[in-house]
Amino acid sequence: MDIKKSHQLNIIVFSIITSLLVAWMIYANSTGWYLFNSSDRKQSWSSSGPGYHK
């Protein structure tokens, strides 16, 4: 593959990635889609509580 084609391909890949990320961001903001949804996290604390200090 020559230099120009390789360069163009890389630029196309980067542009596609960026476009998808921008689209994803717009979608997430429009629908309130939070990537770190608190309800998905399980907290397993000890019987003494979250920060037990002796």
Place this chain on the structure above:
Amino acid sequence: MYFFDTHTTVCPVCQSVVSFRSNATNINTCSNCHSMLQRTKGEAGLKTTHIGYNQTLANTTIPLGARGIYNGKNFEVIGACYCDMTRFFNNRFTILFTDGSLAWLTETMGFYAILQKAADVYSSKLPLLAGMDIAQDKIELQKGSQQYLVDKSKSEKTYACGEIHSPDTDGIFTAYELADGYNQRLEVIEYAKGNFEVYNILYCTPAELQLQPLNTTAALVLPCDSCTKPVQIVLPQYSNHVVCPACFAWNELQGVDRLKSKNKKFNAFNPLLPVGSCGQLKNIDYKITGATRKYETGSINTEWTEYTLYNPQNGFAFLAEYNGHWTYLKEVKINQPWPVYQQEIIVNNEQYVLFNDYTFRIKEAAGEFYSTLGSGTVMAKEYISPPEMYAVEKNDTELTWYKAAYTSNQEIFEAFGTNATYQHGIGPLQPMKGYINMGLLKQLSLVAFTLLFCVQVFFSLTAKNTVLLEQNFLLPDSLPAKAIVTTAFEVKPRLANLEFEISAPVNNSWFNADITLVNKQNGKEYPLDKGVEFYHGYSGGEKWSEGSTSTDALLSSIPAGIYHLNIFPSQGGNYQINSFSIAVRSDVPMWRNFIFIVLLASIFPLLQWTRHQVFERRRWNNSPHNPFNSEEA
């Protein structure tokens, strides 16, 4: 320039009629006896001159009678001078425009230019040119323009045919080419001592001039002066030296009918690409006319092969092969002075970094050459911006810039049917696999991050941040077995995030709220388990604290509807608390989303940058100007 009245006169040798088409030319060829004849200001008739007529050399790519266009004006070639400048041949054509004006068209080693008389020249400074050093001294020949010398050459012999203008008639003159560091070039011709003419050099291409017709030149075959075996000279209009393919003697072409041995013999040299082979490279049909093996002075094993390529319309180019890496070079007329100390140069807004500076000599040679090989050591510098490079060479008489580009083995194979079967290290201009212009990627990354930031800022500014619930709760001494149920609230947009802010006055204790968001209409539940803790104390002579009395949590994409919360509180630690509060907001900005997406967007450029750094370190290991060494030191 003197303008003559008469246009037709008689040849003093054969009495034939000699017609001048321009009243500004003073030398013409008798079409019958080929005598070169001169008319002189204030004198009637013609007399013969010392300038020779040579029909063989006259057979250049541009014949008399060729027509072209310059600046929208049609012209015709009515005369030509072929000047042997020792190092090269310079062809000067007299062109007559349809409006009767006259100009020179020059061609040197495939470079074409129109010469037009320069105005407002400080003529008193012209004699200083003879003492100037190439690319070092500057001179102000025109107001506000500092010029430095890029080439100094002397015409030893001149042949002519047709009509020309020449202040003297011995064919000997000195030509100085000057550049101003920007875009202006001047040519000063010193005919006899103190007799100067100054021209603006306006470089152009045969295609721009639309020259028609163009000739192909005929090869010469002459006996070697050393072994008498026949030696073919493919480009007699350019070449002045040739290596005999039988005895490898170094011959000088004298005139067009004799080779003279220069008492120098090379060893047998069989370059990878044979001299005489043809191929299409960079979309140009080239013939290999010569090959040299060069070495860096002071270095034991730094050797490379350089091929001379020729195309009638595009002139000369070069192909260098070092350790299996190929570089295509073409002379360019850029007005950069000799870079004495510069570690980098800027050409057309592109930065090129000094990779190598060295002097070289010729070890072996095959084929024919327009330059006098081995006549001295040449200083060279190479500035790279892979896969391109600007290289500059300087000796006592010229400063020459070349633009170079990396050429793959595949391209060489497709062009000439053979290539280097080996490849060592990273070439100075070699692009890495999966090449991408890092400068452009940097700019695009900046654009991408700015775009993502703008999108985030837009949604942050337009976020409604609606408070749906803000309530304080009292905690009894013993925690209730039943859930605390909040008042109902309405989530309005079709889908929205919900932010929960939980506060409790914990003090060396913890509080936890097991919250369930319940849709009153369909009973769907969204669980959330979140707590706060705050501890502080005094140990080791220092105060410490950790945790916080408030925290927040986000629920994603909650559908519109009427909701309430079921809260199961729990607590522990040294101090019991008796209240806590919860606030619920909908449609809040989500900056953690933005940070995560930016991190994702960074992966591709970071990956490319890392690959680029590793590759560049390997490339620069071969350079005495390795920037990575200075970074590490």
